[in-house]
Amino acid sequence: MSVFTGWRAALRIARRDALRAKGRSALVVAMIALPVLGVTAADITYRSADQSPAEQLTARIGSADAMYGDSGMGPIQQMPDGDMYYTESGETPEEDVPPVDMRAVFPKGARAISEQSVSATVTTSYGIASTEITELKASDPMVRGKIDLVDGAFPRGTGDMVATEAFLKSAGLHVGSGVTVTTSGRKYTITGAVELPADLKAKQLYADPGAVIAPWQALADHDKKVPVPRPDTAHWLVDAAGQDGIGWKDVLAANKAGALVTSRQVSENPPPHSEIPLLKTNPQYANSRTYESGETSAALITVVSMALLEVVLLAGPAFAVGARRSRRQLGLLGTCGGDRSQVRAVVLGGGLVLGGVGAVAGVAVGLLLTVVFRPMIENWAGHRFGGLVLRPAELLVIAVLGLVTGLLAAFAPAIVAGRQSVLESLTGRRGVRRSSRVLPVTGACVLALGVLVAVYGGTSGSSALVAGGSVVAELGVLACIPVIVGVLGRLGRRLPLSPRMALRDAARNRGRTAPAVAAVMAAVAGSVAIATYMSSSQAESDYDYTPSLTEGTIYLSASDAEAAGRLPAARSIVEHNLAVTGGRADISRPWAGSDCNVYYAEEDGCGTLELVKPTGKGHTCPLDTKGAKELAARLSADEHRAMMRTPACVDVHTSTGTFGYESHNIVIGDAALLDTYVKLHDPAAAAALKAGTPVLLNEAYAENDKVTLKAVHTYSPKDKEGRKLHPGPARKTTDRLKVYVAKPQYATTPGIRMILPQQTAERLGLHTEPRGSLYAVAHQPTDAEDQRVAAAIEQAGGGFWVQANQGPNEGRDSTILLILTLFAGVVTVGAAAITTGLAKADAEADLTTLSAVGAPPRVRRTLSGFQCLVVALTGVLLGTAAGLVPAVALRLVDLREAMEYMRTEPMESAYTPIVLPWASIGLLAVAVPLLAGVLAAAFTRSRVALARRAG
Known part of the structure; x- marks a missing residue:
């Protein structure tokens, strides 16, 4: 018999076996189609969302x-x-x-x-x-x-x-x-x-x-x-x-x-x-370069690496179960003269048939889902697709990958089936095989090597080493999974019947459980890696963000002196239409000149007020001196961060224009400003303001609890009386004021360095004018609230602005994190559910025996639920640990780049935190496994059908 004839017979047997066991075949097809579907949808979406130059030109x-x-x-x-x-x-x-x-x-x-x-x-x-x-x-x-x-x-x-x-x-x-x-x-x-x-x-x-x-x-x-x-x-x-x-x-x-x-x-x-x-x-303009964000690079590195592993792992347990279910048929093939190669060909033929069906189904469903959800995807992307971009070569490669997945998944079961004796196949005996001790030891060594390579890649700035080390580390975890699953069986000795049986079943059938756990781990690892990297990048962005107001406050400001006279009406409008919690602080602006308009004053027409910063240690920022670069080269990232947060250096991160440049961030206020805006709940500070003593928020400007206030008094040509009283050049005055110095953490208060009492400003000969009010609010104003306030203010005469601090989350879209979590959740539930179905098919005899010895019907439901829970929870926990390796390594790459930039620009932050996405991890580690278990229990029949006696 020729090779072609033999394979044709094997494929025919595999096709008939697939049709005869439709449920198991459907599970195998689903295992293969799931990753193919995801890769197909991702490919079409990526190609369609990436606007071509022609589409960008049409948009313009x-x-x-x-x-x-x-x-x-x-x-x-x-x-x-x-x-x-x-x-x-x-x-x-x-x-x-x-x-x-x-x-x-x-x-x-x-x-x-x-x-x-x-x-x-x-x-x-x-x-x-x-x-x-x-x-x-x-x-x-x-x-x-x-x-x-x-x-x-x-x-x-x-x-x-x-x-x-x-x-x-x-x-x-x-x-x-x-x-x-x-x-x-x-x-x-x-x-x-x-x-x-x-x-x-x-x-x-x-x-x-x-x-x-x-x-x-x-x-x-x-x-x-x-x-x-x-x-x-x-x-x-x-x-x-x-x-x-x-x-x-x-x-x-x-x-x-x-x-x-x-x-x-x-x-x-x-x-x-x-x-x-x-x-x-300008010949340099000919070499245009494009840059990718760190998040995009991280996404590409982790998704590609983890997706390849996931595609290879998903279908293995299904063929192992299928081979065992067909062992009698394979034994009969041996009695008829079939050799081991022909037995292996039948099992591999099953992989080829089901792999081909799964690949085609995955590509077709992936395309259909992309078409159905296209409007939703376009809204997430923020722009329309020019059209669905289908690249036949890429889709063919994806389909072939699914086909190869079927063959690879059937490879190990085919080897096992070929080694079984005809007697074992006909009698249904599985035999006893000891698990290999070499594989877990090798896996642990490979895991350690992969972690070391990834960390070295992070410290050396090589993304390629990070990707390679992450894949190697995950392969090491995969090799350890059978031992981990075996340990699970020992944990259920004191548990009730259903969870004890679920753990023992998982440990006894490691060939079915381990690949399913690995599939869940691969999906979760990729999602956790990207989510961790993005959460860390967002925390870094939050740290670098310079707020215009303190959190939970809004600012009602008058545009000019005429509008300032209508402040009571404007305050009433704000308090009636916005979510004001009761706290209000009225502020005024000081200036040293005369006839000064809030926004349209001539140059130096308002005069100037300046807090003179003393020199020396504790007053001058070391990173803003002549030897700053040499100092920065000796600092670690944490030391640099701590220095940048000192009052002497913190002005870099403090907004200076919220309440006016001309006053050097000095505002006129009372104790209400401390409670409402500064969040300084200190009776001593309130008493100081009441007694006429200024409150200094940045201690770097104080020397022996005193500050130097320098004022330059100028007079507008329109102020004839002021010019007559003070002819000639501008008048300069310097005052030494005793102040109440707040704790160092209040130096970061946006827009304010010192709060000056009204009576003290008058004593110093400064001019003051009501500027507006600060409110504590329960939430930032919505579009509707903003529009109501704007209409009421316009009707009352206008001339006011309501400023809200949008915070670092403005414009931030967490859709990517949500999609990653949903993707990992779907794969987790799917893989766990399919594995549970295979377990039921593989253990039907045990379930029948349970019913025969009097086990209540609900045992079948609870057993299925706990089997699903074991696979999902184990895979999620291992995937979370594996996903942290590339995320941490990539952040080390970012830290290296930030440190190099900090040494050339000492005032720039090198803060590169590693922040875990606890919401995503919690959803994956708790909600998804519980959901998988509940669904498995709900869709399992509690009563077993009577089995027909053999023979």
Whole structure:
């Protein structure tokens, strides 16, 4: 019999066996299809979400041939893509350049439409919101791809607008709602909802050219109380009108006139470097480099490494069970003259058949799920896909990988089946084999080697060594899993019946349990690695973040002296509309001059106030001196961090502009400011303020509990009385004040160095004016609350701002962490459930015996639940430990880079923390295993069907 004939018979036997045992075959197919599905969906999503240059260009210029804009610099030279340009002379123009006559620059016969934006406030269903209004003929075909209509219709006249869906949602509006531009008083109707495919979260309004800016300007010219519109520089979308497009010669001609051009034809077919004038004077621009974030690199390293292991591990136990279930059939094959190679071929044929079905099913379902969940994925990504990008070669490789997975998973069971004697196969005896002691010892050594390699890669800055060491370490853990599973059987001696049987069953059938645990471990390890790296990076970002206000506070500020007179009404509005918890602190600003407007004072018109910082140890930051680099080279990251947090150095991380630059972060306040804003609950400090003693928050400015306050008194030309009393140059005064010095931790208080009592400011001859109020709030204002407050303040006369501290979490999206946790959870539940199903199929005789000896029906349910729980919990705990290896090593790489940068820039932080994502770990380690156990128990039949007697 030829080899081909033998394999054809083996495949036919394998196909019939798969059809005969449909349940077990379905489990095997699911094992193989699960990783193939995930890799397929990830590949299609990654390729589709990665916008091509053509898609990025369409997002900028729509369907137009080019976009023109006035550079405002006169003649320029530009790169073909328009992202980089400079003046033709190479020098920045010193005077204002007259605007470009765009109509004269466009190619002959071209058609153009203008695009111009202006910031404005508009009414909403809640109140008033600040937004950007763009004048653009959105219905023009040239705009397709830049703006797409989702609902309703485009504007039909100057009284209509369209809005993005994000704006409508935040404003509580819908198609057909009316809005009023408060700055001009004009009313408009929202006729449609649009979206920007490149930015789904944009909150904007669109109107036809001439609908907003022109009437607003006309009203401002007529009524001086109306603010003047300040539109951005106009851009023009241009259609070449029958020509082949706008070529490089057209671009160069426009550059001579001072216009910047982004051309579709030039972007798709860029000219050679020899024809680009900018590269002749700046050849370095030719070598453009792209950078990936650390999180992206970590994701690629860990996901690729862990996914390959997972694909190889998932299907092994299913074939081991299948081979045992078919051992009588394999024994009959031996009695008919079949040799061991033919027995192995039958088992491998099962792997080939089921692997092929699983691979095809995985690719198909992965594609289907990507299509179904595409809108959700696009919303997470923040932009639309140009289309689903399917690369047949990559999908074929993924399918072949699934097929190879089936063969690899069936390889070990095939070897075992080929070694079994015909007598053992026909009688159903499994035999007794001692577990190898070499494998766990080797695994422990490999684990230690992998950890050492990963750590060395982290300390040496090599991501490749980190990836390699992490994979080696995980392979070492895999080799130790059979011993770990064996130990589990000894832990259940004093447990009730069901968990004791589940642990012993897992230990007795290590060939089935160990690969399933390994599969769960691989999925969890990758997710924990990325989640740990991202959590650590976010903690680093939080540390580097400079807050504008203390946590849990908002700031109501007056824009000028006139508005300051209406502060009581504004305070009432804030207290009525926001989640104020009762704490309020009123502050005033001090200045040393006269006739000083809050925002529009002439240079030095407010005078200056300065806290003079003493010199010497404890006052001067060592990292800001001449020998700072030498000092930084000797410091560890923790020592550098501790030094940067001292009061002498902490000014680097303290906001200086929240309450005004001119006062050197000195504010007028009372004890309420300590409680509400500074969070300094100290009766001694409150008593000091009441007695007229300033409270100093940064002790580096104090010397023997005293500070030096330097004031420069200047007088505006409008202040004739002040000029008459103090003619000549500005008057300078220096005062030594006794202060109450707060503890060092209060030096980081944003915007405040010293709190000055009102009576002390008057004694020093300083001018003061109410600036606003600080409130403690239960939560940051929502969009609706912000809009209500803005409307009420505008109705009361305006002139106030409500500032909230968004915190380091602004703009942070935890979707990636959620997806990773869900992915690991699905794989964990799936692998544990499939393993439980295989255990039931493999132990059907034992379950029948249990029923025969009088075990209650619920034992089957609880046994299945605990079997599933054992696999899931063991895999999750091992995966968490394995995932920490690459995460810690990658953070060591980041630490090395941060230390090198810190030694060149001593004032830059080298803080590189390692933070565990406890929420994700808790969900995986507790919730997911319990869910898997409960589901397994719920879907298990409590009563067993009567078995037919053999023979």
